[in-house]
Amino acid sequence: MPAANTTRAYGSVHRFLHWTIAVLILAAIGLGLYAESFRAGGAATLARMVEVFSIHKTVGITVLFLALARILWVLVQGHPRPLHPECRLETFVASAVHWALYGGMVLMPLAGWLLHTAAPGAGFADILWPFGQRLPGVPQDTELSERFTAFHVNGWWLLAVLILLHVGGALKHTVIDRDATLARMAGNAAKLPEPPRDPRPNRWAPPLVALALWGGLAVWAATAERPQDAAPQEIAGQSAAPAATAAQPGSTWTVQSGTLGLSVTQAGAPVEGQFGTWTAAITYDEATGTGEVVAEVNIASLTLGAVSGMATGPDFLNASAFPTARFEGAITRAPEGGTAHQATGTLTVAGQSQPAALPFDLTIEGDQATATGTLTLDRRDFGVGANYADESMVSFPVAVAVDLTAARS
Template identity: 45%
Template structure:
C-alpha cells in the first residue's frame, strides 16, 4: 500500500486525511448548531451548553490543523488524473468545489477561533495551550466581525460539502466509474495525462468567497447588534472635574475571570483634604448600565436576569467621603436594579496641587441586586463581583 499519491491513485495518507476530515465535519457542524440552540436558563442547561461549545471549539481547532496538513500534503503530491478528461466543465466544477472545501476548512474554524480569542470567558477550548491567538486583541468589534465570517462561511462549507457528496454519488450511481473506489481503497483508475490547470477553479472559488463576504456586508451582517439604548447622563456639576478614569468590574465564570467596564459614567465630587479622621466631602456617581462591555457575555449581562438594562438603565452611588485612620473611603449606598445596598469603597488618593488621582476597589455580592438569580452555583458564576475605580480629577 503506497503512502503517496500516483498519477492514477490516492495514497494512504491522502485517504486517511480525507476521511478524518469528513468525520470531523460530520461531528462539528451538528454539534455547533445543537450548542447554539440549546437553552441556558438554568445552571444545568448553562453547564451543558458550555460543554457542547467547548467540544465544538476543540474539534474545530483540530480540523483547522488537519486541514492545513491536508492542504500541504496535497500540494506536495501528484493529483490523480480525472477519469473523464473530455468533460472539461465537469472537471472544472469538481476542482472548484475542492478549492471551496479547502478554503472553508481553514476559514470556518479559524474565524471561530478568532472570535473565541477576542472575547473572555465561557466554553474554553479543551487543550493545555491557552485560549488566545497571536495578534488577536480582546475586542468586541473583532469578535463580532469574526462571528459574522464564521456564520457566513459555515453555509459555504455546507453547500460545497453537499455538492462534493452529490458529485461522488453521481460517479457511483450514474457514471459507475472508479472515482469513489480510488478514495475508499486506493484503487487505480484513469489514464495519466499532461496535467490540468487549477487557476480557473481557484479563481472561481475565490470569487465565491468574495461574493459571500461582500453579500454579508451589504446585508448588514457585520454590523454590531444594538445594545439597549444608553441614557444620556447630564454633566456633573462638580467642584472636581474628572479628566480621565475607568469604572471596571470583574467576576469568575466557569472558572475563568472575566473583566469588563462601563463606558459612560459621571461623578459629582465635593471634597476638601484633611489629615484627621472625619468627613471630607460627598460624591454622587451616575452609571449608564447599557454601556457595559463584558467580553463574550456582554449581551447576556445586560439581559433581564442580570442587569436588566432596559428596565434599569442607570445606577447611582451616593456616598460620603471619609478620612479613615489608614486612608480614605467612600461610604454610602449603591442603587442598582431597584435595590439599595450599603457599600463602602476604600481608595488611595494622591494630591498634586489642584489635581487628585485615586484608585479603589470593593467587592459586591450580585445576589443583593437580584443579578443572575438563576445562577445559584458560584462555580458557574461567582457571587462576588469586584468593582475597581481609577480616576484623575482637577479642582475647577
C-alpha cells in the same frame, strides 16, 4: 488502496483525513449552535452550556491538528488532476473553494483557541485535554478576545457557504455530470481513468483567492468598531450630569475616557468584561478633598464573554426590568491620605439598594484627573443570581473596576 495520492484519485491517508475532518467540523458547528441555545435557559442550563462548549472547543482543536496534517500531506502529495481541465472557470472555482476550506479548517479552530487564550482569567469552558489551555505569547486582554470572537462567530458563515459550495459541486458532478469526481474520494481508485493533463495549470490564483477571503474577514474583525468604542461613557437618551451635583462646592469634572469593568468567577474560572455605556457626574474640591459623584450604568451594555446574554438576563442583572444601575455618594480622602480616596453612598442594582464604598486612587495634574479603584460586591445583597444558591457555578463576590480620566469643566 495506496496510501499516497495519485493523478487519478486520493489515497487512503487523504481519504481518512477528509472524512474525519468533515464529520468533526459538522459536529463542532452543531455543538456550537446547541451550546448557544442554552443562553436563555437560566440557572438550570448554565452547567450544561459550559459542558457543551468544552466539547465544542475540544472537537475544534482536534480539527485544527488534523487539518494541519492534511494540508502538509497535500503540499507533499498534491491533488489528483482535474477531470475537466477544459472547463477552466469551474476548475478554478472548485480549487479556490478547496483552498478556502483548508483555510477555514485551520483558522476557525485557531481563532477559537486564541479567544479562549486571550480571555482574562482561565477562559470560559476548558478544553478537555491535559496539555494546557493557553497558547504561549498571547496576552490576556478583553478587547483582543472580543476581536478573536468576532472572527470566530462570523467566520462560521463563510465556512458554511464554502461547505455548501463544496457539497453542491460534488452533487452536480454525481447527479448531472455523472463523472468520477466523488469516486476519487470514495470509490475504487484502480477502476478510474487517467485524467488528461492540464496544459495551462493555474496553481497560485486559487490559494490567493482563499487568502483574500479569510484575510478580509480578519481585517474586518480587527478594525470593526465595538459598541463600547463608539460611546464609552454615555447612556443613550441621557445628557450629562444630573443637575443635583451641579450646585455642590468644588470643581465639576467631565469624564473624557475610561472603562467600567466587571469580574466574576464562573465554574471556577475568572471571567471578565465591561459595561459599554455609562455616565459619571463628579464634583470635587481639591482643598477639602471632598465631593460628590452620581454614576448611572446601562446594564444591557455589559459584555461578559460567552455569557453576556445570560448575565443581563432575568436570572442575573435583568436588564429588561431594571435597565439602569445607579451609584450616588460622597467623595472623601481616605485616612491614610495621599492619593487614596473613597466614595461612600448607595448603589442600586436590579431594583435593590445597598450601601457601598468604592476605594480609589485619585491623581490630579492641572485640569486633568485620573481615578482607579475596585468595588467588591456580594451578588446576593442585590438578589442577583438567586437561583444559584452556592458558588459551584457563579461566585458570590463580584468585582467592579473603575478606571477613568476626567477634565475640569
